[in-house]
Amino acid sequence: MARYHRVNIDGQSLYKAETRKTAAALYPGTLAVINGSNLFAQATGVVGRLYVIDCAYHEGLGITDQIPAGHSAIGNYLEEGREFAVRVAAGTYTKDQPITVIAGQAVAVPATAGTYQIIGYSQDAVTTTAVDFIRIRARASSVVVA
Structure with a gap:
């Protein structure tokens, strides 16, 4: 059971987001880029414009439901000051701990x-x-x- 029910915590998704199809199945809270085929693809690291994939509410999917390959996804701009619930591996996280991206997942x-x-x-x-x-x-x- 996820501790959060939405990815976009700051409520700015209406005008600070992009919509694309997915190159491969992606989970909400995953960090992504727009690839050369104009599709959302899982980010391999911190490179270029990053997006946080939102829940596919428009398909009846929630925060723990994977968005299938080739389906429409919403990617929130990862911009300074914005707040998101991001997908992380099991572990201990502390307040103000620096976070990076490895293989599309936020990690300490x-x-x-x-x-x-x-x-x-x-x-x-x-x-x-x-x-x-x-x-x-x-x-x-x-x-x-x-």
Whole structure:
């Protein structure tokens, strides 16, 4: 059971979103890009314009329902100051923890050495035992070296 019922927490989806078909099946809360075929595709990292895939309410789907390949999806612009519920792997998340993107999923910046681009900060302090959602506040991408 998801802790959130909607992806777009800030309510700005009416004018800060794009609608495209999906290149492959995508879950709400996944980070995506528009590929060369003008389709939403799962983002592989922090590159170009990023979107947070919204629930496909127009198809009767909720936050835990996958949007099938080739179906219409709404992608919210990932812009500084906006808040979203994003899909994350099981783990412990703390308030103000930096978040990056790995394989289309929001993740806490790893403690391992490396350079990571931050897309936002966790607004929740929670431990999840399965894939779930955390609320993030987006920021302009910045780089952190661990």
